[in-house]
Structure formats: structure tokens, C-alpha cells
Amino acid sequence: MSAAGVESAPSRQRRPARPRRSPWAYVSVIAFLALTWWAGSDRFGIGFSVPELIENATRAGGIVSDFLDPQWIYWTALIGPFIETFQMAVIGGVIGCSIALVVAFLASKVTTPNTAAYLADKALLNILRALPDILYALVFVAAVGIGPLAGIIALILFNIGVVAKLLSETVDGVDLGPSEAAQAAGGNRFQQIRAAVFPQVLPNYLAFSLYTFELNLRASTVLGIVGAGGIGTLINVERAAFRYDRIAVIIVAIFVIVFVVESISIALRRRLV
Amino acid sequence: MTKLDTPIAAVSQARPRRPRATGRLLLNAALAVLFLGAALTVEVDLTRLLEAPAAIWRILVLMFSAPDWSELERASGLMLESIHIAWIGTIMGAILSLPLAFLAAKNVTSRTGSTVVRQVLNAIRAVPELILAIAFIPIVGLGAFAGTMAIGLHSIGTLGKLASEAIEGIDPGPVEAATSVGAPRMAVMRWGVLPQVLPEIVAFWLYRFEINIRAAAILGIVGAGGIGEGLSQTIIYRRWDRAGVYVIVIVLATVAIDAVSSRIRRRIIGGGDRAIKTEADMVTDGHGQSGPDPAKGPNPRDFG
Numbered sequence: 021m022s023a024a025g026v027e028s029a030p031s032r033q034r035r036p037a038r039p040r041r042s043p044w045a046y047v048s049v050i051a052f053l054a055l056t057w058w059a060g061s062d063r064f065g066i067g068f069s070v071p072e073l074i075e076n077a078t079r080a081g082g083i084v085s086d087f088l089d090p091q092w093i094y095w096t097a098l099i100g101p102f103i104e105t106f107q108m109a110v111i112g113g114v115i116g117c118s119i120a121l122v123v124a125f126l127a128s129k130v131t132t133p134n135t136a137a138y139l140a141d142k143a144l145l146n147i148l149r150a151l152p153d154i155l156y157a158l159v160f161v162a163a164v165g166i167g168p169l170a171g172i173i174a175l176i177l178f179n180i181g182v183v184a185k186l187l188s189e190t191v192d193g194v195d196l197g198p199s200e201a202a203q204a205a206g207g208n209r210f211q212q213i214r215a216a217v218f219p220q221v222l223p224n225y226l227a228f229s230l231y232t233f234e235l236n237l238r239a240s241t242v243l244g245i246v247g248a249g250g251i252g253t254l255i256n257v258e259r260a261a262f263r264y265d266r267i268a269v270i271i272v273a274i275f276v277i278v279f280v281v282e283s284i285s286i287a288l289r290r291r292l293v
Numbered sequence: 294m295t296k297l298d299t300p301i302a303a304v305s306q307a308r309p310r311r312p313r314a315t316g317r318l319l320l321n322a323a324l325a326v327l328f329l330g331a332a333l334t335v336e337v338d339l340t341r342l343l344e345a346p347a348a349i350w351r352i353l354v355l356m357f358s359a360p361d362w363s364e365l366e367r368a369s370g371l372m373l374e375s376i377h378i379a380w381i382g383t384i385m386g387a388i389l390s391l392p393l394a395f396l397a398a399k400n401v402t403s404r405t406g407s408t409v410v411r412q413v414l415n416a417i418r419a420v421p422e423l424i425l426a427i428a429f430i431p432i433v434g435l436g437a438f439a440g441t442m443a444i445g446l447h448s449i450g451t452l453g454k455l456a457s458e459a460i461e462g463i464d465p466g467p468v469e470a471a472t473s474v475g476a477p478r479m480a481v482m483r484w485g486v487l488p489q490v491l492p493e494i495v496a497f498w499l500y501r502f503e504i505n506i507r508a509a510a511i512l513g514i515v516g517a518g519g520i521g522e523g524l525s526q527t528i529i530y531r532r533w534d535r536a537g538v539y540v541i542v543i544v545l546a547t548v549a550i551d552a553v554s555s556r557i558r559r560r561i562i563g564g565g566d567r568a569i570k571t572e573a574d575m576v577t578d579g580h581g582q583s584g585p586d587p588a589k590g591p592n593p594r595d596f597g
Contacts, residue, residue, distance in 0.1 A: 056384060059377035066377050066437035066518065073433060073442070084432055103334075110331040111339070114324070150544045152507045154423070154514065155521075158528050159536075163348040169337045173345050242423040246514060246525070255427065264431060271424055278419040 090268035098251065098273050104168055105250035108243070109236035112172045116179025117229040123180055124187035130199070131191055131213050145185050153178040153239045157248040168249030171240055178239065179232045183225075190224045191217060227289045234278075234285045241274045356537035364535040367523060368542040375519035376546070378440045378512065379505035385441070386448025387498045393449065394456030394494075395482060401460060411457070417450030422508045426517035437518030444505050444512075452494075452501055459493045460486060496558045503547075503554050510543050 060068040125131040126141040156177050160170035198216035207215060244252020251274065258266045332339055396402050397410040425443035433439050468485035476484065513521025524539040 055380065059380045066374065066381060066441055068381050068438065068441060072438075087428070087431070104336070107331040107335040110327055111335065114328045146548070147544065150547050151540065152511045154511045155524070155540075155543070158514070158525060159352060160345070160349065162528055162531065163352050164341065164345050167337060168335055169339075169341055169345070172335075172337070173342070173349075238419075238421055242421050245423060245427075255424070259427060267427065271420060271428060274421075274424060275416065275419050279415065282415075282419065 086264040087268050089265055090272065091263075091265040092269060094266045094269045095273060098254065098270060101244070101251040101254050102273070102277065105237065105240045105244075108168050108171050108175060108240045108250055109233060112175025112240070113179055113229065113233045113236050115172075116176040117183050117225075117232060119176070120180045120183035120187065121225065123184040124191060125213055125217070127184055127188035128191035130194060130196070131209075131217055142188075145181060145188075148177060148181040149185060154242060154246060157243045158246045161247045166247040171243040171248030171250060174243060174248060175236050175240060179236065182232050182235065183228045186228045187221060187225055190221045194220045223292045227292045230285045230289055230292075234282050237281050238278050241278070352533060355533035356540065359534055360537040360541065361532070361534040362538060364523075364527075364538045365542070368520065368539050371513070371520040371523045372510070372542050372546050374437055375509040375512075375521075376506060376550070378437050378444060378509040378519055379502060382441045382444030382509070383448055383498060383502040383505050385445030386452050386501065389445070390449045390452035390456060391494070393453040394460060395486075397453060397457035398460035400463070400465070401482070401486065407457075411454070414450050414453040414457070417446060418454065419450075420447070422447045423512065423515060426512050426515050430516060435516045440509060440512035440517035440519060443517060444508055447508075448501050448505065452497055455497045456490070456494045459490045459497070463489045492561050496562050499554045499558045499561075503551050506547055506550055510547070 060066065123141060123145070126137060127145055129138055132138045132141070153174050156174035157171055160173045164170050164173065194217055198220070199212050202212040202216040240250045240252075242252050244250040244254065245256055247253070247256075251270065255267060255270055258264075258270070393410055393414060397407050397414055399407045401407075402410070422443045425446055426440055429439040429442045433442060463486060467489065468481055471481045471485040509519050511519075511521040513519040513523065514525045516522065520539060520543060524536060524543075527533075527535040527539060
């Protein structure tokens, strides 16, 4: 009797064996480390080094101390360029989002049963989205000249890419019932979309548009760096003159404005959807 | 029966009154005023917008009709540098954002503590990478290192925010279990929280890597390394035949990496019962906070 009790107790207390790790886990860890070493090394990659960073950042005098001592009075010079940045964001946003509305319905199977048209639109959107906005600006500055026009065109294309993709995915997921009802009542394709699909995606459309306005504001602060108007133009000027005390003011101003607009936009989007 | 029939028929044949449209009208008017105000005051002749397509088409033809393929080697080398920048920058952001994400999650940290960390993360996110790169160049010098620092710093903000929201959505069960057997705080985090959120967080890292590739492709415009440098040079010198090669390399590289990365992401998250969060969800619910899901169908209140 006592023998049985002694025997069973230790066996019950024994820990279950750890599950075996898949060999893929080791392979992926090694691949990860090798890639990182390759990308970070001085010889093949970017030459990442923490000591160098600390040494440079703590070096006394020069640009870093300029940065930390901003010329605050400079903010008055920022008002004009910031208004331009806003104008670009609004114009590019309104035109871009309006075009995106049409493009989005063409990029969803629900509203565009024609496979060729649907696939062509989808491919166009993918290419449009593969390139960053500032790259568009770089090309358009060469095409239409330096100034906000190039930036506005870049923002229009950028917004079509973002809103049309997001909205077409929303259209893919709509309830088909109302659309069928509209068709049964004799509505043509446009009427079906207008009366049955559009109302379903309207809140999302508004949310996406607000979101792109926010993205626009952020993007149009940097478009000026390539000459496409807005506050970025000023960054380029001051950078060429090594006025890092002024650049610090510009960065703080961009930060404040983007931060405020984003907070408003997030609050509005939460109410919308 | 007859008593009931007549009134219902009478009511249902009258058209219901149109809902008031005051709010929508106000919104449309505000939007129109905003747009017209901007369009009329901006120092641009907006009719030139109509000429733009022709000018752009001309350049597209120059770019892609006869690309100068001798530039391919330099373009690929620079694109590789952009990928390196994105990789190291993402790792930097991932490592530094993880502890911050725990500190920013309301269910793990005290209320004031999480609010402070959350605002810090928002602040980091508000500055575009290109501007951060401009700030880093005087500190670490021209080149890829500055770009990496800019991408790494910006990624801390976005990754920290996404990861903290994932932590806020955990099942409290394992945390309670770990606490009930007397686990210290760190052990609760390690065994109660981390295993639940790690797949989602790793997927966020990969998603960020895809975005960072795009960012790293343009950093060269300000001299922070990568393919943007070569591209902006060719465009400044109007070598459109070469610029075309750069654009092709960027598009191919980003599309290829997106495809691989999104497959890995799906493998990591799929299999579990968690739905894959799309970009659209992040937008509509205000960067990941849970709200009513429009994809799940119409709101029952709409039928009331």
C-alpha cells in the first residue's frame, strides 16, 4: 500500500517534456541575424555604429548646439508658407478624393462586374501606390515648374492611390441586399451604386478622406524640399544657409500643427464610423 | 381583422418624410468654402492643372520609351542600400518600441504613466521621416546612417502605438493566472502578456518594414542615403532615360518585398482566431481602437 503511494507521487510531479522547436525556428533566427549583420556592417551595408552616434551627438559646439538653441522669433516668417501648405493639402485632398470615389467603384467587383475594367483599374492603383508622394513631386516639378502646382498634382495622385484602395476594399464588403433591391426595382448600374452602395460606404469614405487630409498635411510639409511649394521650401533655404537654429523652429512648428490636426481628425473619424 | 387592415394600408402608402439634411448641407457648404477659399487664394493658376497631364505624359514617354539600362547596376546598388536602411531602422524601432508599448498600455501601466508615454509616442510620429533625417544629418553626417536613425526614430512612434493597442486587447485570464500563483511583475508580462501579443506585434514590424522601404527610397533626396540620391540627381540633370530605370527598380523592389512580407505576415497571424487587421481598419477606428465594425453588416439601429 505504502509502496504504491510513494511510486505514484513522483511520477505525477514530473514536468511534461517541452515541445520540440521546429527546425524552421533556427533557420529563421540565423537568417535574421545574417541579414542584420549584412545590412548593418561597415563593408556591405550602412555602417551602423552606436559609439559613433554617441560621440557625434555629444560633441560640443557647432550644429547640435545651434539646434538646441532655436531662434524662436523666426516663427513669424513661417505663417505664409504654412498657409500655402494648408492650401495645397485642401486642394489636393478635395480633387484627389473626388476622383478616387469614381476610381474606387471601378476597382471593386461588386460595382464593376466587367473583369477587364476591374483588373486594369486595380493594377493602375497598385502602381500608383508603389511610388512615394515626394517622388511624384520630384517629377512634376520638372514637368510643370517649381511651385505649389507640382505639389498639388503630386498630392492628387497620392490621394487617389490611398482613398481608392481603401474605399474599394470597403465596397467589396458591402451588404449586397440593397443593391439587389435597387436592381429588382429597375435601377441601372449608376442608380444601384448611388442608392444602394454609396450610402453604405459613405461614413468610411468620409473617414478615409479625413485621414488623407491628415496625410496630405504631413506630406506637404516635405514636398517643398524638392521645390513643390509649402513650408518645406523654407527648410531648404535655411539648410543651405546652415541656419540650424531656424530649422529647429520649423520642425517644432510642423510638429505642433500636424499633432493638432491629427488629434482633431482622429476624434472626427471615431464619430464617423 | 378588417379593423386592422385599413389604417396600416393608409399609412404605408404615404411616403415617409425625407430626413432633415441640415447637417449634411452645412458640411458640404463648409467643404465648398474651404476648397474655394484655398483654390482662389493659392498663388497658382489652377487652370494650369489642365495642361499638366500633357506635360506629365511627355516626361513619362521620355522615361520609359528607351531606358538607359547601363544605369541599372548603380540603381540596384542604391536600392539595396535603401533596403538596408529600412531593415536596420525597423529593427531599431522594434527593439525600442516594445518596452514603450508596455508602458503605454492602459491595462499594464498606471493611467497617468500610460497617458504620458502615449503622448510621447504620438509626438514622435508627428514629424515626417524626411524632416528627422534633416535633423540627423548634422549630427551623424551625410549618408545612410542618418537615414537609418530617422527611420528608426519614426518607427518607434508608430510601432509603439500599434503594439500598445494590441496589448490593451489581450485576454486578462493568463495575467490573472500568473498573478494568482505569485509571479513577479516582470514574469506576468513575460508569460501572461507577451505570448498573447507577440504574433500580432511581429506582423506590425513586418508591415512597418514594408512602409520603411518606401521611406528609405526617398531619403536620398536630402542626402540621407539610398536610391533617392541617384534618382534626384538624374532628374535634376534631366536624364529621363536614366530616371526611368530608377523608377522601375523602386517599383519592382517594393512590390516584390511587399509580396514576400505580406505572405509571412499572413503565416504568422493566420491559423489563430485573430483576424488580420487591414490598413482600412486602422484608419476608420482611429488607429486601432475598437469600434463598431462596418464590415460586419449594417447597424441594427438603421432598421428601427
